[in-house]
Amino acid sequence: MSYEIKGLKEECGVFGVWGHEAAARLTYFGLHSLQHRGQEGAGIVSNDAGSLHLYRNHGLLSQVFKDESTLDTLPGKAAIGHVRYATAGNHSLNNIQPFLFELSDAQIALAHNGNLTNATTLRKELEAQGTILHSNSDSEILMHLIQKSTQSDFLSKIKEALNTVKGAFAYLIMTNDCLYAALDPNGFRPLSIGRMSNGAYVVASETCALEVSGATFVCDVKPGQLVKIDDNGLTIDHFTEDTQYAICSMEFIYFARPDSNIAGINVHSARKKMGKILAQEAKKVEADMVIGVPNSSLSAASGYAEASGIPYEMGLVKNQYIARTFIQPTQELREQGVRMKLSAVRGVVEGKSVILVDDSIVRGTTSKRIVRLLKEAGAKEVHLRITSPPLKYPCFYGIDIQDSKELIAASHSVEEIRELVEADSLEFLSEDGLIKAIGLNLDAPYGGLCMAYFNGDYPTKLFDYQSVLEKRQK
Amino acid sequence: MSYEIKGLKEECGVFGVWGHEAAARLTYFGLHSLQHRGQEGAGIVSNDAGSLHLYRNHGLLSQVFKDESTLDTLPGKAAIGHVRYATAGNHSLNNIQPFLFELSDAQIALAHNGNLTNATTLRKELEAQGTILHSNSDSEILMHLIQKSTQSDFLSKIKEALNTVKGAFAYLIMTNDCLYAALDPNGFRPLSIGRMSNGAYVVASETCALEVSGATFVCDVKPGQLVKIDDNGLTIDHFTEDTQYAICSMEFIYFARPDSNIAGINVHSARKKMGKILAQEAKKVEADMVIGVPNSSLSAASGYAEASGIPYEMGLVKNQYIARTFIQPTQELREQGVRMKLSAVRGVVEGKSVILVDDSIVRGTTSKRIVRLLKEAGAKEVHLRITSPPLKYPCFYGIDIQDSKELIAASHSVEEIRELVEADSLEFLSEDGLIKAIGLNLDAPYGGLCMAYFNGDYPTKLFDYQSVLEKRQK
Amino acid sequence: MSYEIKGLKEECGVFGVWGHEAAARLTYFGLHSLQHRGQEGAGIVSNDAGSLHLYRNHGLLSQVFKDESTLDTLPGKAAIGHVRYATAGNHSLNNIQPFLFELSDAQIALAHNGNLTNATTLRKELEAQGTILHSNSDSEILMHLIQKSTQSDFLSKIKEALNTVKGAFAYLIMTNDCLYAALDPNGFRPLSIGRMSNGAYVVASETCALEVSGATFVCDVKPGQLVKIDDNGLTIDHFTEDTQYAICSMEFIYFARPDSNIAGINVHSARKKMGKILAQEAKKVEADMVIGVPNSSLSAASGYAEASGIPYEMGLVKNQYIARTFIQPTQELREQGVRMKLSAVRGVVEGKSVILVDDSIVRGTTSKRIVRLLKEAGAKEVHLRITSPPLKYPCFYGIDIQDSKELIAASHSVEEIRELVEADSLEFLSEDGLIKAIGLNLDAPYGGLCMAYFNGDYPTKLFDYQSVLEKRQK
């Protein structure tokens, strides 16, 4: 469902293209299809015959590039772009990516999706050497590591730097004559490569952006790989061989767009299967209809309906227009503000017993609000079905909940949560059910998924975050 | 589906409230839920203890009221608002509603949804009497008729004026101490009244706006009625008894939000039923899945799937973010621009035979584009199913196609259309199927629906448009 | 000096051109030179081969036309423009001129400088006939009178309307094929005609705008004249012969730009002469320097210095950049806000006895502030010399002080004012001295000047304002 309402936010989407006349426009199209990955800032760096140009600003892509003339200031046949979700209080333009570093004899642009786990340590080490970072963003640390590297050639410098940073990262780096793409050794975040009919290469956080830009899927960037794209074409290299898949399961559950494939698995189909398996696992109830929370749970709801034989209905409507819900002075107005975004369909649910399918419960406040919406619209019973296991552990790989106090399931039983969200019954998908529904089957724990959110089994050392986690566990 | 793509646009949505402390904010919420009825301009007039204040501007509601401080300039316990679709080339701010007329001893605000059929004639008559209209909009004519009326009291003046204008109209009129709502004798456009828990009354183009504002449905404004709301409550009066229902069938087919009820019929349920009946009427085909064109055809597609027993899948994804598709220099970029808004899900449709459900075909260009999107994404067969009869006749009651040249079905057979849109088969819902699916059953032709779009049976005299129609028929 | 500080504001400047390829740009240039006549709104209507186009907005010309593309939306070989000072609380865009009236078969644009004295009466009469005005501005009344006129041809309609409105007016009216300029029977406001080398005609509120646009002065529009300019050239006609000059003396004293000529008299030279005559009339004092309040009193100060033999120095500096002085929370900050605009030159005035020349005293607050600025900067003595007689009576002809309570000289003696403004001495120019300095010598009272501000001798009947005046006199 809508990320603002949910309270879970992932950091960023990236897009790059090399070899197309209208590189910045293609990047604009591609970023638009990745807009769900970050709504608080966007930017594009284009490469015009070796000269790099940057435009970035706060807001949605449509606000950042509201004047076509802005796109025209980004000429050239290559470009990288970024959409960003900004952590609170950090509204400096300097934090919006791509970053463009200006050296006397070179320009280098950088875009990053993910979260480093040793950024604080690295930042302090760099400052002790006299470096002044340009932003509050950990994303730029890689660039300083490259610049400080004593390796002899640029490729070796990048590799050294990529081995120094830890955690989750999908990087795009554009120099005056080359585009690099790199993925961390666990492949937490998706990153795919496509090819256009004119031979141009496209790299993007999700395959939906390849489709939008008219590119054909070539391959995913794999954990530990460093891909180089220039006028000679594509070269696949690696910066480490010490890799093991741990793809973020939340990408499948709700981050990614349903039309994307991750590691070959279509996201809509995985979600529909989550719904089907949940229908099989869950206690049967007499209900008149299955409804999904739009938009992210509609696939799962249709799967649930199919498997249960209960009709699939549209009991909730999400307003397709984005509006600002100003801070409202009264409780009544705040509730109406919620209904601006999502409303229950009285004509459908009145007097009916409803199975409500949602993808996850974070704090529980959203679920409570939706259950209430349905009951105010006359629903007799609301049976809540969640297509993921309970979220109990913080994420340090790019999802913005690093404190498990915010996670209701970290401290409440399923029955307690049910009571809190005022549902008539509540069931979660099992961990096994989730793994089976996604069906990755990679040679790694959990078939190649990161399940730390649900079971605390972090696939990497946590570095700076180790103490955070330990504090929690006391 | 998205109106920009479709090319059919309705003129406007209206919302009014009387008796609530935060009237302008409520109107903002209400208009937001009516945003699908007009995206090119919006405005609110508030009534602060008899003093009227206006703010209006071009663009979406979120752009017009992007600063909360703008709402704060609209104090008072009553307000009316309007969202507008502007006809090309008429970008003056003066044309954005509500209109606020300043007289020496009174202020009067006016908002209009619909289209008059004798506006040109009335405008000329008024000018001959020395009147200078303030805008290019026909909507303001009513106000001049009121002001010119020789009736003794304001209510009689309004009634006289309402009997002078012809065609489709849902008016909100706010004076310093009163709010009026009036509906044309055929009730072409919906207009409903709700009541809030504090006693405030709300009037809106669709019941979804009542829900959003937290009001309970009271009644629809009926054809020929003139409703008055002031501090003494609600008074239902009428300006004519010569009425006959002819509710625009397009409201059910795709204009209205699925969570709205029109004349007691839920729009989602009607659409689902259109899908079901169409599945029964249409020739059976072997297909792997049913997909709907988002968002307006999803209800119908799920109905089609249920009735046919073929699985319902998400084969098309609409980008939930609105982006500007600048005029693109090449055909390739234009096609990518289309995919920015709507994309086919390769992982779902590749190698499959697909039943594609859409609500209507206007020019055919959109259908062709969607069929192509699906085939480019690997769909083996695309069987197009339309949940309305072929559109053959222009509308003069508020839908912006007044020239049947733009309607492909006015000059092409079903088979010719199928060939043009490159579908493997094509079926339309029958007129009877449509009437049955909606199920109005009012004591009027076609159960109370206007079917002129499909069969040319206009429920009123056409006045200024008679010649337009006659020209066409030659 | 700066009008915001002074508190006296005149309503508007007008500019028109007929017959030049770049009519809107010329109008932009011309209006810029008239910007001192109105800073709160500006607009241009262009005439492109009979089709009229309007752009207008709040703010300075540089804000209204900050994008060159806006000027490009105003094509054509003729244009009229307006700069406006808006009365408080009336910030509707509708009040910004030129007005553009859209009739079914014609477009008419109107721009007005001045103030009608019978507007309230006329507005009520029009409304009683069913007319709804478009704005709060009295300026549009003329257009409705034209439209209502029963005269047979347009020229006769205009003449009838011009004889119905009373007070001060300089009108520009542009139709699809013609530009009219009209001046009230007393010629309160200046209006001059120029001719460009290509034959184009220019009409402007001040001759400085003729110079800026590269036109050569042809003649002033005279009281009661109605001038017509079209592709056949210039035709001078009149709507009344009952005229008598009463040119606003304030135009000479401080409204007009020093490089303008009014009725053949250069404004800078007139001001310098006011300074000279005041130096002769005033009691001699031992002083080290003469300083003028920038910018409007610099001419007079240099005249005073020349006549008195005392050196002319720059003891006050006006910041050439316009800044917003936000409402400041403390008295200290408010004083600094004043100094942002005008500051005393300590290095010049410290320890010195200063003759301070200013053009007028309205409320006295500005004079007091400037005297204080100088004393805080170390001036030993400040002898204030005003190059106009005391302002005692309200103006109803376009200067925005209609209440004599705001005029300190209406209720205080010169000695009382001196004490209030904390000057060491204070002298005003005599009425005869003013008339002599300007030197109009027209065949009318006061040589053709309106002196009502100083002596209450209004040159016309006051109509709506008679009661205002009478109340005051009680």
Place this chain on the structure above:
Amino acid sequence: MSYEIKGLKEECGVFGVWGHEAAARLTYFGLHSLQHRGQEGAGIVSNDAGSLHLYRNHGLLSQVFKDESTLDTLPGKAAIGHVRYATAGNHSLNNIQPFLFELSDAQIALAHNGNLTNATTLRKELEAQGTILHSNSDSEILMHLIQKSTQSDFLSKIKEALNTVKGAFAYLIMTNDCLYAALDPNGFRPLSIGRMSNGAYVVASETCALEVSGATFVCDVKPGQLVKIDDNGLTIDHFTEDTQYAICSMEFIYFARPDSNIAGINVHSARKKMGKILAQEAKKVEADMVIGVPNSSLSAASGYAEASGIPYEMGLVKNQYIARTFIQPTQELREQGVRMKLSAVRGVVEGKSVILVDDSIVRGTTSKRIVRLLKEAGAKEVHLRITSPPLKYPCFYGIDIQDSKELIAASHSVEEIRELVEADSLEFLSEDGLIKAIGLNLDAPYGGLCMAYFNGDYPTKLFDYQSVLEKRQK
């Protein structure tokens, strides 16, 4: 005169305050009075109890801080601000000052007026050590030198860095608990300290900003000094004793505001004296009046008039409103564009012989344009008098002409220039006359002035610019 017209631009003005509740507002006031020193960007960093906040943007101060709410985002009792003139093509926000550097354990803000002569060398050295600069501006180099310094305490780090940079600099540096001000060893640019009645200290590029902020002048920052201001008050220290005054003479001639004092000399008085001495040095001509080019030459013109006994008149009027002169398509429109800014007063100069006083001739194009304006307005003769010696050598200390090709006097004789600018006679002030008029009398060459512009005698080694100069001399 207006700097845009002239083509000479100085880089920047700085303002700082420590110890005042409304520090950002005071800085806004102060910067406004320094706006003439830079119109292309502005910023403020405030210090709220140790926490630094930045806002900066392109444009005039009134545009950058057009919303009062922006000032409200800058709380605290200390602040530094900067107004900037940006060199062409370098429109990144990153180049607008103050710079705010974010370290893990500290924030440091920096503002710079001047130009370093060894910046290119230093930049390359820093990059070789792995440093990535944040901007194209040389101003940030100091900060990296501080950060890289191996000195043990911050004060020693700053001193070391200040001894590493060469050329012209007035720096303000604000840390979390302290404000530093430093001036280069030659004192090229002015920098003065004031004290407010509440004990707050103010530092500013010109004393006019002290006056505006209500501070009393305390002392100038002297060459080689490093001043520290914190809650304990003012401490005057120095980073070098190897100093020698070489104050930029152009500050007196036209950069500084006439109400500022530089090294105790009032700028208006110095200019008036330049005019007087020039009147004595120049060949006498029969002329009707002396006129100055507004605004910078009015003081000199009044001095010339006094010394020559010829009346001082206002023969040129500068429009007090700033307008954009868009690129105009025709020569005629371009000329009108010039007149928008400056116009000749026909009523004053027609038929007259005029002495025109201006402060300098750079390319000669402006002088030619003004002479033409006067002649087109009817002036019989125009005798041009320049209150500075011919400009023959480039400046490397902060004035934006580094190529003597742009200086007409570098390659033309006085008679050749006279002919080019179409004046009837032309005289320049002598070097000795200029030194005498300013009257600094410091114990240094030329009484403490930098006269390199006129005679090539640069007071420092030129480092990176040595080759630039040598190329020129071939």
